[in-house]
Amino acid sequence: MSKLMELRTVQSNAFRTLVEVLKDVLNDINITFDESGMRIMAMDGSHVALIHMKLFSEKFEYYHCKQKFNTGICMASLFKLMKTVGNNDTLNMYIDENCMDELCIKVENEPKNSSTLFKLKLLDIDLEELNIPDVEINCIVTMPSNDFQRMCRDMANIADTVIIQSDDEGLRFKCDGDFASQETLIGEANHGLVFNKKQGESELIEGKFALKYINLFTKSTNLCNTIELYLKPDYPLILKYNVANLGEIRFCLAPKID
Structure with a gap:
C-alpha cells in the first residue's frame, strides 16, 4: 500500500x-x-x-x-x-x-x-492563510522553563493578567489582584535568566498579558529545560519551546489593552 x-x-x-x-x-x-x-x-x-x-x-x-x-x-x-x-x-x-x-x-x-x-x-477544514510580517525583536530572553511556569501559575492565584517589563535590572513580572499584588524581578544568572538580545539602556519594554493563556502555553514545560521570551513594545508576547529534539513551537499572545 x-x-x-x-x-x-x-x-x-x-x-x-x-x-x-x-x-x-x-x-x-x-x-x-x-x-x-x-x-x-x-x-x-x-x-x-x-x-x-x-x-x-x-x-x-x-x-x-x-x-x-x-x-x-x-x-x-x-x-x-x-x-x-x-x-x-x-x-x-x-x-x-x-x-x-x-x-x-x-x-x-x-x-x-x-x-x-x-x-x-480526518476533517475537511478551509485553509486559513496567516501571513506574519518579519519584525525586529528588541529583546530576547532565555530562562528555565520550570521557573517561568511556576511564577505564572502562582501569579494566576492573585490576578488575571501579568505585566512583563524588561529594564536595566532584568526581567520584571508584576500583577495586581483584589486581595494582593506581586512583583518579581529576575536578573541574569549563570544557570538562570540570560539576555540573548537586550534593548537600549534607556528603553523600557512593557506589556500586559492574560495569565490564562500563558498558563496553557506553559504546559509545554516538559518539552525542554528552557524557554525563550521575545519582547517588543506594543507587540504580542512570543514564547518559544523546543519540542524535544524534533523541532520548535512558538506561542504568540496579543497584549491586553486597557
Whole structure:
C-alpha cells in the first residue's frame, strides 16, 4: 500500500505532550506536511493567540512525504488516542494514498512485543492563510522553563493578567489582584535568566498579558529545560519551546489593552 506520508519517532512522550498542549488552545486545525516536515500555523477561536509549530523531517527516525498537503484534525480526538502512548513506545503515523480520509497511528512497544493501530477520521477544514510580517525583536530572553511556569501559575492565584517589563535590572513580572499584588524581578544568572538580545539602556519594554493563556502555553514545560521570551513594545508576547529534539513551537499572545 503506497503511503502519501509516513513518519516514525521514539520521542513519543514529547509528541503526546505537544498534542496535549495544542488541544487546550486549538480545536479543529490543518496540519501541513511536506518534504521538510510537519507544520501548524493557527489561531485560537478568540483570535488572541497564534501558534506556530514546525517539526523537521531530518529529526525523525523515519520521515517520508510524497507531496505537500494539508490535513484537518480534531486535536481533542487526536489526544484521546495519544494519551495511551507510553514513554517507551515508538510512534508511527501515516496516511495511505487510497484512504486519505484517515490518519493511521501505530504504537509499538518492542520489549513487550506489542502494537496498536488507531485510525483517526480526518476533517475537511478551509485553509486559513496567516501571513506574519518579519519584525525586529528588541529583546530576547532565555530562562528555565520550570521557573517561568511556576511564577505564572502562582501569579494566576492573585490576578488575571501579568505585566512583563524588561529594564536595566532584568526581567520584571508584576500583577495586581483584589486581595494582593506581586512583583518579581529576575536578573541574569549563570544557570538562570540570560539576555540573548537586550534593548537600549534607556528603553523600557512593557506589556500586559492574560495569565490564562500563558498558563496553557506553559504546559509545554516538559518539552525542554528552557524557554525563550521575545519582547517588543506594543507587540504580542512570543514564547518559544523546543519540542524535544524534533523541532520548535512558538506561542504568540496579543497584549491586553486597557
